[in-house]
Amino acid sequence: MVPSVNIVIHNQHTGEGLTQPHHRHGSFSRHSGRAYSGQRDDVAAASSRTSIGPVDASVEEALHIVEESLLERAALCDSGLPDPDMCLIPEAEEEPPKELPDHIVVTLFLTMLVGAGGNAGNQSAIKVIRGLATGSITTSWKSIKATVTEQLEVALLLGGGLAAAGFVRVYLTNGSLLNSCAISLSLMTIVMASVVLGSGLPFCLARIGVDPAHAGTSIQVLMDILGVAITCGTCQFVLVQYAGSLG
Numbered sequence: 577m578v579p580s581v582n583i584v585i586h587n588q589h590t591g592e593g594l595t596q597p598h599h600r601h602g603s604f605s606r607h608s609g610r611a612y613s614g615q616r617d618d619v620a621a622a623s624s625r626t627s628i629g630p631v632d633a634s635v636e637e638a639l640h641i642v643e644e645s646l647l648e649r650a651a652l653c654d655s656g657l658p659d660p661d662m663c664l665i666p667e668a669e670e671e672p673p674k675e676l677p678d679h680i681v682v683t684l685f686l687t688m689l690v691g692a693g694g695n696a697g698n699q700s701a702i703k704v705i706r707g708l709a710t711g712s713i714t715t716s717w718k719s720i721k722a723t724v725t726e727q728l729e730v731a732l733l734l735g736g737g738l739a740a741a742g743f744v745r746v747y748l749t750n751g752s753l754l755n756s757c758a759i760s761l762s763l764m765t766i767v768m769a770s771v772v773l774g775s776g777l778p779f780c781l782a783r784i785g786v787d788p789a790h791a792g793t794s795i796q797v798l799m800d801i802l803g804v805a806i807t808c809g810t811c812q813f814v815l816v817q818y819a820g821s822l823g
Contacts, residue, residue, distance in 0.1 A: 681755045682811050685746060689759070690803040692738060693766040697774030697795040700727050704778040705788050715782050724775055731771035739764035758814035762807045769806065770799045 704723060707713030713723055743760035750756065774795045778788035 679755070679811065679815050681746070681750050681752070681759065682807065682815075684750075685742075685759050686804070686807060688742070689763055689766055689807050690800055692763060693770040693799040693803040693806075694796045696731075696734060696767045697770035697799050698792055700730070700771045700774030701778055701791040701795050703727075704775050705791060708778060708782060708788050715779055720776075720779050723779075724772065727771050727775035731768040734771060735764040735767040738767050754815060754819055758811045761814060762810040765810060766799070766803045766806050769802065770795070773798065773802075 704713060704727075707723070708715070713719055739760040742763040743756045746759045747753065747756040774791070777791040777795055777798075781791055782788045
């Protein structure tokens with residue numbers, strides 16, 4: 577079925593009414609047709625009571641805009657809502673967390689935190705994978721203990737150095753001492769966890785019969801997830817709980 581809109585325009589020069597049909601193709605639900613028809617009659621009645629000049633390009637454009645608006649409104653009512661006035665985009669039922677606007681700095685440096693963890697873990701994993709491939713490292717408990725202990729020292733040095741650099745960067749760009757402490761502490765925790773997990777994951781894969789080379793890519797995905805969790809937990813403690821205790 578092809579719905580049409582008949583809009584009556586009064587011509588001031590002749591005193592006669594001009595009827596212009598406007599056709600639109602498309603299928604609408606029964607409710608949409610009623611909503612569209614009712615609003616179409618309102619527009620036609622309003623147009624008949626309004627005296628305008630001769631039909632020109634601007635009037636044609638205005639009529640086209642009105643008709644498109646009615647069509648869009650009718651299409652929204654296809655959901656079966658009983659009242660056309662309800663065919664509007666509902667407002668959000670829940671407000672965003674109030675902590676996010678107060679601590680937007682967490683999102684600004686999240687990429688740095690997650691990326692640092694993935695890179696550090698990948699380097700440790702590659703070192704162990706190469707040792708297993710060359711035979712300088714074995715899967716014995718003695719070798720595992722020695723390797724993990726060595727990498728733990730590396731984690732402390734690397735985490736401390738990156739945390740200091742991160743503190744300076746956040747303080748220079750953000751200017752908040754508390755935010756700088758939260759981000760730098762998160763960075764140190766992520767890097768240390770990444771190095772330890774990166775050095776231990778190849779041993780775990782090798783002992784269960786899986787190629788240790790898979791640890792290089794696995795640690796990246798693992799630290800992406802774990803890095804976000806560590807950042808949220810650390811910043812929650814420093815920026816919310818600790819800051820709240822300070823008053």
